[in-house]
Each structure stands twice: as structure tokens, then as C-alpha cells.
Amino acid sequence: MDSRAILAEIPRLRRYARAMLGDRAAADDLVQDTLERAWARLYQWRAGSDMRAWLFGIMHNLRVDQLRRPRLSTQSIDEDGFDVPTRPTQTDELEVRDIESALNHLPDEQREVLLLVALEEMSYADIAAMLGIPIGTVMSRLSRGRERLRLIMNGEQASARLRVVR
Amino acid sequence: MNAQPITEADLQAWVDAALPEARRGEVEGYLAAQPEEAERVRAYLEQKQALKSLFDPVLDEPLPENLSALASPPAAAIERPPKPLLERWSLQRIAAGIVVALVSGLAGWMVHDRYPSAESLARTSPLPRQAAVAHAVFSPDVRRPVEVSAENEDQLVAWLSKRLGTPVRPPKLGALGFELIGGRLLPGNSGPVAQFMYQDATGQRLTLYVSTENANNQDTAFRFAKEGQVNVFYWIDGKFGYALSAGIDKGKLARVATAVYDQIERK
Numbered sequence: 001m002d003s004r005a006i007l008a009e010i011p012r013l014r015r016y017a018r019a020m021l022g023d024r025a026a027a028d029d030l031v032q033d034t035l036e037r038a039w040a041r042l043y044q045w046r047a048g049s050d051m052r053a054w055l056f057g058i059m060h061n062l063r064v065d066q067l068r069r070p071r072l073s074t075q076s077i078d079e080d081g082f083d084v085p086t087r088p089t090q091t092d093e094l095e096v097r098d099i100e101s102a103l104n105h106l107p108d109e110q111r112e113v114l115l116l117v118a119l120e121e122m123s124y125a126d127i128a129a130m131l132g133i134p135i136g137t138v139m140s141r142l143s144r145g146r147e148r149l150r151l152i153m154n155g156e157q158a159s160a161r162l163r164v165v166r
Numbered sequence: 167m168n169a170q171p172i173t174e175a176d177l178q179a180w181v182d183a184a185l186p187e188a189r190r191g192e193v194e195g196y197l198a199a200q201p202e203e204a205e206r207v208r209a210y211l212e213q214k215q216a217l218k219s220l221f222d223p224v225l226d227e228p229l230p231e232n233l234s235a236l237a238s239p240p241a242a243a244i245e246r247p248p249k250p251l252l253e254r255w256s257l258q259r260i261a262a263g264i265v266v267a268l269v270s271g272l273a274g275w276m277v278h279d280r281y282p283s284a285e286s287l288a289r290t291s292p293l294p295r296q297a298a299v300a301h302a303v304f305s306p307d308v309r310r311p312v313e314v315s316a317e318n319e320d321q322l323v324a325w326l327s328k329r330l331g332t333p334v335r336p337p338k339l340g341a342l343g344f345e346l347i348g349g350r351l352l353p354g355n356s357g358p359v360a361q362f363m364y365q366d367a368t369g370q371r372l373t374l375y376v377s378t379e380n381a382n383n384q385d386t387a388f389r390f391a392k393e394g395q396v397n398v399f400y401w402i403d404g405k406f407g408y409a410l411s412a413g414i415d416k417g418k419l420a421r422v423a424t425a426v427y428d429q430i431e432r433k
Contacts, residue, residue, distance in 0.1 A: 007237035014233070015224040019217065028230060035236035042239075043387040044427065046420065061432060099216045117182055118217040124184065128341050132425065135341070139175045146178070150209045 006035070009055055012120065017059065019115050022104055034059040056120070057130045060112070067108065102152040110145030113138055172196045177203070181210045292355065294400045297375035297409030298393035300352055300361055305371040305412075312348030312363050322349050326360045330378050332405075336362040337374070337429035342422050344372055354379050372412040372419075374426060380407045388423060390416065399423035403431070 013034060017027035037058050038045075045054060103111060112131075116122045124142075128135040172193055179185045180193045197204040304311055314322040319336070327333045329351055336346050344364035351358050352375075359377040366372075380402050391398045397419050400409035408430065410423045 003237045007234065010229055010233055010237065011225040011227075014227070014229075015221050018224050019221045028233060032232055032236065035233065036240060039236070039239045044424075044431075046388065046424070049420075049424075057428070061428070099213065100220060103217075115217065118214045119221055121182075124179075124182075129421070129425070132338070132341055132429065139178060142178050143174050146181075146210045146213060147206075149213055150206065153209070153213075 005051055006038075006055075009052055010035070012052065013055060013059060016056070016115060016119055019103070019119060020063070020111060022100070030059060030062065033062055037062065052120075053122075053126060053130055056116075056122075060131060063108075099149070099153065102149050105152055106145050106148055110141045110148065113141040114145040114149070117142060177207050178210075181207055181214065291380075291400075291402070291407070293375075293377060293380075293402070293407045293409050294389070294391035294398040295393055296354070296359075296377075297373070297400065297411050298391070298396040298398050300375055301371075301373045301396050301398075301411035302394070304350065304361065305363065305373055311371070313350040315348035316346040317348075319346065326351060329358045330360055330376070332378055334360055334376050337426045339364055339372075339422060339425060342425055343367060344422065347371075370412065370414060372410065372414070372422065375407075375409040375411065377407040377409075378405050380405050388420075388427070390420075401427065 010031065013031045014027060017030045017034075018024060021027045021030065034055060038055055041058075045051070106114065113127060116127050116130075117124075122130070124135055124138050128138045131138070170192070176185065176189065176193050180190060180197075185193060197207065314325060316322070323333075323335055326349060327335075336349065339345070343366045345366075347363045347365050349360060349362040352361055353359070354377050356379055359375060359379070362374040362376070364372045364374070384402060385404065386402045388399055388401050391400065395413050396411050397414065397416055398409050398411045399419055400407065402408075408426070410419065410426055412419055412422075
């Protein structure tokens with residue numbers, strides 16, 4: 001694994017982390033943790049395989065670990081997306097129109113797939129392999145995430161947690 | 167073949183330009199007749215564009231120093247030492263190694279000779295051979311390939327964990343097309359070892375051999391071995407030895423092995 005190849009991937013890791021977390025400092029912290037773990041686990045890296053997928057996989061696992069830690073059950077209440085826990089934002093009480101804050105109101109699992117498709121242009125099969133989920137789950141997360149984003153953008157509040165401030 | 171109904175997945179794949187040409191035409195025909203659906207997928211396309219233009223500028227931001235520094239290995243990072251494959255070493259490290267060896271009057275080479283490297287230990291490990299034999303014996307068995315079937319996965323896990331004296335759990339390989347059939351207990355060198363068996367839609371079988379007998383405590387990275395028709399990827403982690411065997415090609419098996427590794431090491 002050579003330094004130039006890693007260096008070339010860092011901007012993509014940052015872009016994805018920024019979109020996932022919203023917050024610049026938190027995103028760069030995640031990228032830093034990812035790179036540190038990658039170096040520490042260099043022996044897992046197989047020369048010639050896709051380094052980008054490997055790094056994104058490490059970042060995904062780190063996030064899963066982070067999300068698991070503070071709460072007991074953050075898993076898979078996502079799939080139906082009513083009043084799911086999303087990351088805290090300061091705009092919760094405001095009407096959401098712009099795509100960045102709309103994105104914040106997607107469940108993690110949907111946002112993740114949606115961003116891997118939109119920003120990384122990864123194939124559905126690669127995403128499934130990276131996340132260790134069936135391709136059908138990738139498709140349903142993508143479809144739900146996009147629809148939910150659309151509804152939020154249209155001002156049809158998809159989430160019960162959103163309220164319009166008068 | 168021509169009148170396949172248009173599914174939600176087709177619409178998503180249309181947004182992502184992931185459809186084969188013929189299917190794309192069919193989807194577009196459908197959209198032409200369904201203005202509401204067309205409106206919806208147009209909104210998805212716009213989302214995609216909006217996300218790109220919102221976040222693409224991050225690509226051009228200058229890297230903070232702490233991140234660019236991590237393009238090179240951090241000083242104290244390399245966690246565990248299952249590494250001495252020459253190909254993993256950077257040129258600088260090899261060069262440094264040669265300098266050290268020269269300066270110290272070839273002491274480095276003497277040390278190298280005196281202690282077996284992790285690699286040579288692994289090469290003499292009986293693990294891949296035992297795993298391949300177990301694979302060859304049980305995987306062709308049509309009627310009774312496993313002792314406890316995957317239908318009773320909880321019992322299987324409890325039983326094997328108890329017999330091995332440590333928790334073992336079969337990884338989930340459904341995303342790669344392999345479903346667990348079940349598992350069995352086998353005799354190892356000094357005690358029981360576990361074998362989990364998987365099968366894909368074509369009936370191709372794959373076995374994961376888990377031993378807890380590794381005493382010399384030498385971790386290794388992935389290694390590959392071939393025993394007759396059976397390809398084996400194996401690695402050692404503490405007292406555990408894992409070997410994944412199948413009669414499938416090396417590249418495909420490597421992908422499965424990576425998934426197994428990730429799931430086990432993540433536990």
C-alpha cells in the first residue's frame with residue numbers, strides 16, 4: 001500500500017464523511033480514525049484489491065461501532081422510517097427545505113446507501129458486499145431514502161419529528 | 167421475455183444509469199406513459215445532482231495536516247505483527263533494513279536465520295491441509311453433509327461453542343450467495359475443531375474450519391494453499407485458526423474469505 005494511493009483517497013473519504021456527519025470537524029476525525037485503523041490493520045490489505053472499497057469499509061465499520069456504543073439498540077428500526085432516531089441537528093424545529101438539512105433527517109442506513117450511490121457512484125453490488133447486506137436491502141434503503149428526501153424537500157413532512165415554527 | 171413489469175428497483179437503477187440498454191428503453195417507455203412516476207424519478211435525479219454539487223467542493227479543500235500526514239504509516243501504529251511478507255514493506259523500510267544489516271555486520275541476517283518468521287511457521291501449519299481434507303470428505307456428501315443443520319442454528323452455535331470451549335459463530339455469507347447449511351464437530355490434533363458448511367444456489371459448497379489449537383501464538387495474515395482440487399484461504403488469530411475451503415477459483419474464494427475475516431474480527 002503506497003502513500004500516494006492513500007493520499008489520493010483521502011479527499012473522497014472526507015467528502016463522504018462530511019455528507020454523512022454534516023459536521024466538518026467530526027467528519028475529519030472520522031477520516032483520521034479510518035486512516036489510523038487502516039495502517040494498523042495493513043496486514044488485512046491484499047495487494048491489488050480495491051483500496052477505496054477497503055477504506056470505505058473500514059470507515060463504515062468504525063461508524064457502526066460508534067453508533068452502537070452509546071445506545072443499546074440503534075439497529076434496524078430504520079427500515080420503515082417513521083420516528084426513527086436521526087442525528088441531532090439544530091434545525092429540527094425548522095421547516096426543512098434545503099437538501100443538506102433534509103439529508104440529516106434520513107435514518108443513517110438510508111443516508112449511507114444514498115450517498116455511496118450519489119457521491120461515490122458505487123455499484124449496488126459493491127455496496128452490498130461492502131456493507132455485508134443483501135442487494136435487495138441496498139435497493140430498498142435507496143428507494144426509501146430517496147422517496148423520503150423527496151417528500152421532505154417538497155415540504156410534505158415525512159417525519160413526525162419535524163414541525164413548522166410559527 | 168418482453169413484458170417484464172417495471173419494478174421500483176428498475177426505476178432506481180434508471181436514475182443511476184445502471185440498466186442494460188434494452189431495459190432502459192422499456193423503463194423510459196413506462197415513464198413516458200406515467201407522468202407521476204416520471205416526476206418522481208426526475209426528483210431523484212435532481213437530488214443526486216444537488217448532493218454532488220453540495221459536497222464535491224470538499225474534494226478540493228486543502229487537506230488538514232493531520233490527515234495528509236496519515237498518508238504515511240504513523241510511527242507507532244502497526245498493531246499486530248503478522249506482516250513480514252516482503253511485498254508489504256515499503257521501499258524505504260527495505261532500504262533501512264539493508265542499511266541496518268550492513269552496519270551491524272550482518273547481525274540482522276543472523277537473527278533472521280535463528281528465529282523462524284511467522285511466514286515459515288505458517289507454512290508448516292497443518293491447518294490448511296486438515297481443512298482441505300475435511301472439506302473433501304464432507305462437502306460431497308449429499309445426504310448428510312452436516313451433523314446439525316442451519317435450521318437449528320442456535321443449537322448448532324451453542325453445541326460447538328460448548329465443545330470448543332469458546333464462543334464460535336458462523337459468519338453470514340448471504341450477501342455473497344452462500345447460505346449456511348449447518349456444521350459438525352471434527353477431531354483435531356489435540357481436541358475438537360468445528361466445520362461450518364455453506365452452499366450457493368448452484369450447489370457449490372464451501373466450508374469454514376475453525377480450530378482453537380494454535381499454541382504458538384503467531385498471528386498471520388491471509389495465506390493461500392491448494393490441496394488437490396481444493397483451494398484454501400487461512401489465517402491464524404491468537405489461539406484460533408480459520409481456514410476457508412472450496413473448489414472455486416481463488417479470486418472468488420478470496421472475496422468470501424475477506425467477508426469472513428471482517429465479520430470474525432469485528433465481533
